[in-house]
Amino acid sequence: MSRFLTPATLDEALNALSHPGAKVLAGGTDLMLALRQARLSGTELPELILDVTRLPELGRLELDGPAYYLGAGLTFRCLEEDPRVARRIPVLAQAAATVGSMQVRQTATIGGNVANASPAADGLSALVALDAVAEIASLGGMRHCPLGELITAPNKTTLAQGELILGYALDPPAETRGQAFLKVGRRQEVAVSRLNLAACLDRELSDPRVVLGSCFPTPRRLRDVEELIQGATPGPELWRAAGEKAAGHFTDVCGWRASATYKVPAIARITARALSRAWAQLEARS
Amino acid sequence: MPLEFTLNGQKVSLEDVPGEATLLEVLRQRLGMLGAKEGCGVGECGACTVLLDGKAVNGCLTAAWQAAGRQIATVEGLAQGDELHPMQRGFVETGAVQCGFCTPGMILTSLDLVEQEPVPGDQQIRRALAGNLCRCTGYHDVVRAVRRGAKYMRGEGEEQ
Numbered sequence: 460m461s462r463f464l465t466p467a468t469l470d471e472a473l474n475a476l477s478h479p480g481a482k483v484l485a486g487g488t489d490l491m492l493a494l495r496q497a498r499l500s501g502t503e504l505p506e507l508i509l510d511v512t513r514l515p516e517l518g519r520l521e522l523d524g525p526a527y528y529l530g531a532g533l534t535f536r537c538l539e540e541d542p543r544v545a546r547r548i549p550v551l552a553q554a555a556a557t558v559g560s561m562q563v564r565q566t567a568t569i570g571g572n573v574a575n576a577s578p579a580a581d582g583l584s585a586l587v588a589l590d591a592v593a594e595i596a597s598l599g600g601m602r603h604c605p606l607g608e609l610i611t612a613p614n615k616t617t618l619a620q621g622e623l624i625l626g627y628a629l630d631p632p633a634e635t636r637g638q639a640f641l642k643v644g645r646r647q648e649v650a651v652s653r654l655n656l657a658a659c660l661d662r663e664l665s666d667p668r669v670v671l672g673s674c675f676p677t678p679r680r681l682r683d684v685e686e687l688i689q690g691a692t693p694g695p696e697l698w699r700a701a702g703e704k705a706a707g708h709f710t711d712v713c714g715w716r717a718s719a720t721y722k723v724p725a726i727a728r729i730t731a732r733a734l735s736r737a738w739a740q741l742e743a744r745s
Numbered sequence: 746m747p748l749e750f751t752l753n754g755q756k757v758s759l760e761d762v763p764g765e766a767t768l769l770e771v772l773r774q775r776l777g778m779l780g781a782k783e784g785c786g787v788g789e790c791g792a793c794t795v796l797l798d799g800k801a802v803n804g805c806l807t808a809a810w811q812a813a814g815r816q817i818a819t820v821e822g823l824a825q826g827d828e829l830h831p832m833q834r835g836f837v838e839t840g841a842v843q844c845g846f847c848t849p850g851m852i853l854t855s856l857d858l859v860e861q862e863p864v865p866g867d868q869q870i871r872r873a874l875a876g877n878l879c880r881c882t883g884y885h886d887v888v889r890a891v892r893r894g895a896k897y898m899r900g901e902g903e904e905q
Contacts (some may be wrong), residue, residue, distance in 0.1 A: 462808040463764030508764045560876020562803045648875030
């Protein structure tokens with residue numbers, strides 16, 4: 460039997476979390492599944508479940524100043540609905556809208572999504588495309604870690620016992636970029652990503668970001684695709700070439716596995732389409 | 746420490762609720778509220794949907810203790826005596842109920858939708874209910890039911 464604690468302050472949370480048997484509940488849509496599995500299989504339950512969703516520190520949403528900040532306790536529903544998120548970081552608003560069902564989006568948080576580090580996590584691709592840096596607290600103090608380094612393998616992160624993600628600092632010029640998120644799943648709604656793609660483009664194409672999710676153990680920026688786009692002439696031909704490159708990148712890394720027959724053309728199309736949408740959005744803004 | 750929350754407007758207090766217990770288990774096994782169902786148990790089907798502070802959530806993915814100090818609504822709390830809630834009437838009148846297993850969840854999700862969007866379009870209804878599966882009858886009548894229920898909730902009359 461687990462104890463359950465809803466700490467009122469961050470200090471209380473970090474103190475409780477420093478005990479080895481403590482597990483964070485940041486919404487619960489993944490944790491409760493894991494607990495169900497543990498109960499069915501008779502494996503050990505965590506000694507303490509720590510519900511961090513009521514900590515005010517985790518609810519911050521700052522998109523108005525020079526530095527953007529997203530609290531780890533924000534739900535996907537909030538990210539999907541907030542007009543500032545839709546305007547400034549549409550790639551995340553679009554990704555959030557594709558997560559699970561309305562019921563799941565009203566509970567699941569962007570903190571849990573990262574800490575759980577599923578290879579199919581929709582929020583991760585968008586956050587990596589926004590160059591998010593996690594702010595992580597523990598009794599020992601704070602550390603900052605880019606998401607690409609925080610997530611090391613499927614469902615593995617560098618988070619140590621006692622550490623809690625408070626939120627994410629985002630690259631401020633995000634708002635001047637065209638952004639798009641696209642996902643392929645087995646149905647339109649409530650689907651686990653088979654593929655997802657997050658794209659961010661600046662007008663000069665000096666710092667394009669292309670993140671392919673669900674294909675690799677961790678969300679991955681496609682550096683060779685980004686290099687192809689960098690400084691090139693925007694347009695359908697470039698997007699198509701970028702799509703081909705992305706598909707090539709996938710087979711280079713993963714080999715020609717059974718799913719590749721479907722995935723390779725799908726990656727090429729989804730990449731081209733996301734880039735085209737991101738660019739169209741940039742044009743519409745000027 | 747007892748777990749306390751408000752269930753359909755009434756305060757409840759429960760001793761010895763384990764940390765890992767789901768809200769669905771506590772509602773069904775400790776409080777006798779059988780409207781919310783366990784369909785899949787893994788957050789796919791929505792049969793366990795309840796409202797937590799007015800928001801539709803999956804009871805099977807919510808820890809009971811997440812409800813502490815909050816308002817929980819289940820389908821049992823909707824009717825006033827013999828008078829059905831307008832959304833329930835919408836479902837009954839359009840024949841949107843076959844076996845009924847998914848219906849409480851459908852109704853509660855619809856209430857959350859209509860709270861945010863008093864005049865929901867078909868696409869909005871379909872999207873909101875994407876996490877509520879019906880294995881009997883399909884979704885056409887459910888969409889009509891929600892339209893009609895929303896209309897009754899706005900105080901408007903019969904749909905023509």
